[in-house]
Amino acid sequence: MSDLEPRPEESLCESSGRPGPRAEFFPAREVPLGGVRGVTVFRSLPQRDLPTVGAWCFLDLFGSGSETNPEGHDIDPHPHIGLQTVTWPLDGRIRHRDGVGSDVEIAPGQLNIMTSGHGIAHSEYRVPGHVSGHGLQLWVALPGESRDIAPHFEQHRELPTFSINDLPDAQVRAEVRGTVLIGSLGGVTSPAIAYTPIVGADLRVEAGANAELPLNPAFEHAILVIEGALTVDGIPVEPGNLFYLGSDRESIRLHDTAGAHLLLLGGEPFGEDLVMWWNFVARSHEEIEQARNDWEKQDVGRFAEIAGHTPEQRIPAPPLPGLHLKPRKRRCGVPHE
Structure with a gap:
């Protein structure tokens, strides 16, 4: 699961207290990921005025490809830090591989959760003979005491x-x-x-x-x-x-x-400020910059290689923005009556 935008904005998601009951709509925005993938997703989180819901900080609804690529898309190796990726396919099958040795297929009704901790790389490919289909891609921000834990992966084929x-x-x-x-x-x-x-x-x-x-x-x-x-x-x-x-x-x-x-x-409303950029969730611009540099120099101590992939398949990190972020205020001001 990746944010494939070629020029992602860096944003600060401020911590929040309990807002009380609300009844407010936030339209999903259509995000064309472009390139050979030709993929468009509908992004519901983060929003300018609603960066998180609890620790949920990213939510995409993806479709089944495009006119030029009707069978869907493959996502080459890319990195994550400071979050859990949550993959919930609605149809089709996806093959997940990562730097801790996981190599599994996921089908509708099954759940993949990858905890990046200090750093992990993974890929998601179509399974031959299966259209990638529709699905949900989500991130959960790791709290401060857990954001540097060792990376690991879990798949749940039966859920309550x-x-x-x-x-x-x-x-x-x-x-x-x-x-x-x-x-x-x-x-x-x-x-x-x-x-x-x-x-x-x-x-x-x-x-x-x-x-x-x-x-x-x-x-x-x-x-x-x-x-x-x-x-x-x-x-x-x-x-x-x-x-x-x-x-x-x-x-x-x-x-x-x-x-x-x-x-x-x-x-629970997330009590920490977050800095989000590309596929990274951190607490400062400097942490983001360090993670980007480690990925670009192919630091296998932080982002272990994925079996079956070559270094040339890695998705290069986009350039960092020229300026540090500015605070993004949460504004959810419509009480429920």
Whole structure:
């Protein structure tokens, strides 16, 4: 999972306290990654006024390629520091390889989590005979005490599920069905390792469902609708917008007449300032600069080589911006009524 923008901006994501309940929309922006890949993604995080949701700091919805490359794209070896990558394919198959020796295929319903710590490199390639398909690519910022841990990888092929049905008529079986990627929700807990209190869940709202989903009030939450449309506490939510719910909510009511597919993200508001640039999450411009230099000089002590790849396949780091960052203020100012 990589940010392939050729000239990524450096941004500072300021720490935040509990914002209270909110009801605010943040449109996903279309990001053309260009080059031979010909790929466009829809990026919901970070936003100028909402850089993080809990420790979630990056969220892309990617498609199945382009007219010139309909089978999707391959992502050559590239580095990460200070984060966990979370890969959740919605269709197709992807081959993941990394510098700690992992070489696995991932299919829909399965979860890859790679913890970069001090530094790791990985690649993601199409599996021959399978279209890359659609999927979600996410990052979780590692907290200060964990950001320099040894890199490691985990794959979960079976994840806990739950269902909720509040309708009193026993003949009606419309439900909200959830798969918990990380954290706890609906009375079940994912085996995926988290280093900060967060939750991520894939939710399917069946046609006619009208259910109350319990939430952790200490978390801030957001919803991304992938397909369909629904109402959340009576507010219509459609694809293309990240719906930010804020914190201090005991539950939300999900209702739909036609069926919907969505992603729920949440976590304790992240209490540290972050500097994000390219594929790095750090605390200062100098840390970013050092990581870039280590990647460019092929420091295998920090970014170990990936079996099956040559040094020539490595994605070169973009040039750093000429100026240091300026603080990016979080502005989420629409209370929920």
